[in-house]
Amino acid sequence: xxxxxxxVEKCTYGLGTFDKLGEIIAPKRSENNKYFLFLVDxxxxxxxxxxxxxxxxxxxxxxxxxxxxxxxxxxxxEIRDRYLAQKGLPAGVVGIGGGxxxxxxxxxxxxxxxxGSSVQYQGLNLIKKAGIYHVGVPTISGTGAEVSxxxxxxxxxxxxxxxxxxTVFDQIILDPTLTTTxxxxxxxxxxxxxxxxxxxxxxxxxxxxxxxxxxxxxxDLCREVYLNxxxxxxxxxxxxxxxASYFGGLSLTYSEVGVCHxxxxxMSYVFGTRHCFANCVIFNVLEDYYPDGVREFKEMVRQNDIxxxxxxxKDWTDEQIEKMIDICWALTHMWKHAxxxxxxxxxxxxxxxxxxxxx
Ligand code: NAD
Ligand code: ZN
Numbered sequence: 001x002x003x004x005x006x007x008v009e010k011c012t013y014g015l016g017t018f019d020k021l022g023e024i025i026a027p028k029r030s031e032n033n034k035y036f037l038f039l040v041d042x043x044x045x046x047x048x049x050x051x052x053x054x055x056x057x058x059x060x061x062x063x064x065x066x067x068x069x070x071x072x073x074x075x076x077x078e079i080r081d082r083y084l085a086q087k088g089l090p091a092g093v094v095g096i097g098g099g100x101x102x103x104x105x106x107x108x109x110x111x112x113x114x115x116g117s118s119v120q121y122q123g124l125n126l127i128k129k130a131g132i133y134h135v136g137v138p139t140i141s142g143t144g145a146e147v148s149x150x151x152x153x154x155x156x157x158x159x160x161x162x163x164x165x166x167t168v169f170d171q172i173i174l175d176p177t178l179t180t181t182x183x184x185x186x187x188x189x190x191x192x193x194x195x196x197x198x199x200x201x202x203x204x205x206x207x208x209x210x211x212x213x214x215x216x217x218x219x220d221l222c223r224e225v226y227l228n229x230x231x232x233x234x235x236x237x238x239x240x241x242x243x244a245s246y247f248g249g250l251s252l253t254y255s256e257v258g259v260c261h262x263x264x265x266x267m268s269y270v271f272g273t274r275h276c277f278a279n280c281v282i283f284n285v286l287e288d289y290y291p292d293g294v295r296e297f298k299e300m301v302r303q304n305d306i307x308x309x310x311x312x313x314k315d316w317t318d319e320q321i322e323k324m325i326d327i328c329w330a331l332t333h334m335w336k337h338a339x340x341x342x343x344x345x346x347x348x349x350x351x352x353x354x355x356x357x358x359x
Contacts, residue, residue: 001206005253006165008136008147011172015239018137018175022054025092025171028133033088035059039105041066041097041139049096049139049178060087066100069272073118073155076107084112092133096178098190099143099152099275102136106151106167109134118153122160127167136169139178141241142190142276144197144249146172152275158327159269174246176239187233188226188306189276191241192297194248195222196279199293200258201251204337208254215251218244226300258338259289262331263355266324284308285358289338313357325352 012020025036035058042063044050055061062079083090089112095105109131111118121127138146145152149168150161161167182190198215201207221244224230225237264278273281284301287294301308313321329335329352335343 001208003254005149006168008168008172009170011174013174013243015177016175017173018049018178019052021094021135021137021173024173025054025094025133025135028092029056031091032132033090035087035090037062037083037090037093037108039064039093039095039097039101039108041101043067043181044096044139053096058087060090064097064101064104066097069154070159070268070274071100071104071107071151071153073122073153076104076111076118076153079104080108080111089113090132092135094135094137096137096139098138098140098186099145099193102138102143102145102169103151103153103161105134105136106145106169107153107162110151110162110164110166118162119155121162122153122155122158123163125164127162127164130166133170135171135173137173137175137178138242138245140182140186140190141176141179141238141245142193142248144194144245144252146174147246147249148253154269158330159265174242176235176242179238179242180235182233184233185306186276187241188300188304189274189280191222191225191244192280192283192300193276194218194241194245195226195297195300196260196283196293197248197252197257198222199290200260200338201248201255203290203293204256204258205340206255206337211251211253211255214247215255218247218251221247222300223296226304227296231303256333256337258334260286262328262334262338263324263352265331266326266328266356269327270320270324280306280308281312281359282355284310285355310359313359316356321353321356324356325349328352 038061095102113129136146150163152161201211202215221240260283263282267273267278
């Protein structure tokens with residue numbers, strides 16, 4: 001396997017580092033139309049963090065509602081067109097929020113300089129020009145969006161990322177104090193995304209020492225946060241989970257995700273189910289593929305007293321299940337990793353249907 005991936009250029013880590021944001025972006029302020037666009041999870045509207053934004057005259061703040069549907073191509077196009085028409089090209093964009101807001105920031109950075117709809121760039125290396133300077137500030141830990149090469153969007157025909165070297169953030173600020181207010185269920189579901197990233201990246205054909213080294217450390221941190229003595233949503237565990245998320249992202253960058261993520265993309269596409277929650281629902285029934293991981297996951301669910309719904313499939317139509325299978329069948333890179341180059345000989349649509357029916 002050969003990969004040649006770009007890393008986040010600059011990373012600041014530590015309690016209270018969010019307050020360095022103004023200083024960090026200052027040298028970039030003279031670029032383009034000399035204003036910064038701050039995309040902020042609307043949970044922070046009216047909260048203390050909003051007052052700490054380093055806003056100067058001319059800057060813009062766009063509050064993003066992340067509690068509903070996942071980021072869409074139409075949403076990116078609309079925000080891009082509106083700002084270009086009203087204020088021109090920003091000097092930079094800062095995404096402050098979870099995977100949703102960070103992916104919107106990454107996608108916008110690219111779409112500010114690439115003409116047409118973001119729909120045409122869903123895929124690998126389809127973007128033609130470098131985007132504008134972009135900064136990510138996670139406020140919930142787990143997706144690894146702060147470090148990954150992709151900005152996942154749902155479009156008219158698929159859920160797929162804008163994936164290329166230019167997608168990667170120029171700068172991230174990892175300040176664990178920003179995650180202390182995350183609701184308990186989101187804290188669990190999003191943290192489990194990291195856990196599942198590592199189990200999948202370390203299990204398939206593409207696993208290697210690079211991804212295993214980051215994966216092992218990330219899994220250990222997840223165990224400290226969700227299982228071992230001192231587990232739970234505490235300030236020290238917020239620090240651990242933020243690093244687990246970052247390491248989990250690096251683990252999968254040099255490997256690949258697997259069965260759970262493939263099935264999850266199908267579910268999110270058809271029902272709009274949120275990524276991390278969908279992963280938990282799906283991983284819960286994947287003991288045939290990841291027996292040790294699923295056993296430990298169930299122990300984490302039990303210990304943290306989290307509700308993972310079952311029997312959802314009783315309300316699904318055949319047509320919906322077939323559509324989910326279409327979407328997940330197309331994710332060949334995940335199947336090659338999880339099952340092998342000859343995955344089409346080993347896997348049938350019926351097996352996928354059987355898995356969906358277990359949920
Ligand atoms: P999210 O951004 O969707 O937010 C989940 C909820 O938590 C929202 O209601 C939000 O308002 C709230 N929230 C965020 N921070 C908070 C805080 N500090 N206090 C209180 N509430 C807070 O969460 P997520 O799970 O991080 O992101 C999911 C998205 O990430 C999906 O769209 C998925 O496709 C994407 N994703 C991207 C990658 C990638 O590599 N780019 C990887 C995995 C998932
Ligand atoms: Zn994921």
